[in-house]
Amino acid sequence: MIERFLKPSSADQALNLMKEHAANATWFAGGSKLNARPSLTKKTVAISLNNLALETIELRGNSLYIDAMCRVQSVLENELTPYGLKQAAKFIYSKHLRNQATIGGEIAAFQEEALLLPVLIALKARIVTADVGEMGIEDYLESASRGLILQVVIPDVNLVCLAYNMTRSAAGLSIINVAVSLDQAGDSVIAIDGVSPRRAGYSIPVRLRDVEAQKLTDEQLEKAVANSVFPEADIRGSVDYKQYISGILVTDLLAECQRLVKEA
Secondary structure (H helix, E strand, O other), X not given: OOOEEEOOOOHHHHHHHHHHHHHHEEEEOOOOOOOOOOOOOOOOXXXXXXXXXXXXXXEEOOEEEEEOOOEHHHHHHOOOOOHHHHHHHOOOOOHHHHHHOEHHHHHHOOOOOOOOHHHHHHOOOEEEEOOOEEEEHHHHHHOOOOOOEEEEEEOOOOOEEEEEEEOOOOOOOOOEEEEEEEOOOOXXXXXXXXXOOOEXXXXXXXXXXXXXXXXXXXXXXXXXXXXOOOOOOEOOEOHHHHHHHHHHXXXXXXXXXXXXHHHO
């Protein structure tokens, strides 16, 4: 339960407060995760990021710079946002939640469902943190601390990327969340959430590098994907079902990406 609410005015001040209260403190961005189950925080000190002036979306060349405190709804509505990221933003079904949740918070939070992460991996996103600087999103997700995010960088807004979230209803639990990107050279990135064992209850998407390297299509791709993922059976579906759906979704998304690349 949050008992103290601190409001630093700079990233350096925020880092110092976190060092001072480390064992009992948590970053507070939009609050959509910390104030609701199943991710309700047990920390007693909240360090607010609202005064850090991190709410800009800017295009520099072909790269898109999204400040960490940009709300998911503003990312969805911005004309500069790549189509695949717009698709994934809608996976957060409630507009109310999208207006509260931040892109930085969606990346940093340890969640049961990682709705934006597969598409950000497929887009080859890079993360700028206050303490380490710039790193790849996959490296950030593997870090134990998940430091304070200042900015999300999409290196190439023109990269063809599509996403699909399989659910039983609009507000239902995510079964399989897939994102695929394809560049002009024919190199793909395939990222899937929901097909690997959870770590302490939270999810980290997997990237299928071995499958990407084989450059397969159609039934061969379906089989390769199904054989490369290791989901757990739960109320969402059986192991066989999740493997089968993963293969179908990846194959369909890649085929559509190939069509879009040819038309570009």
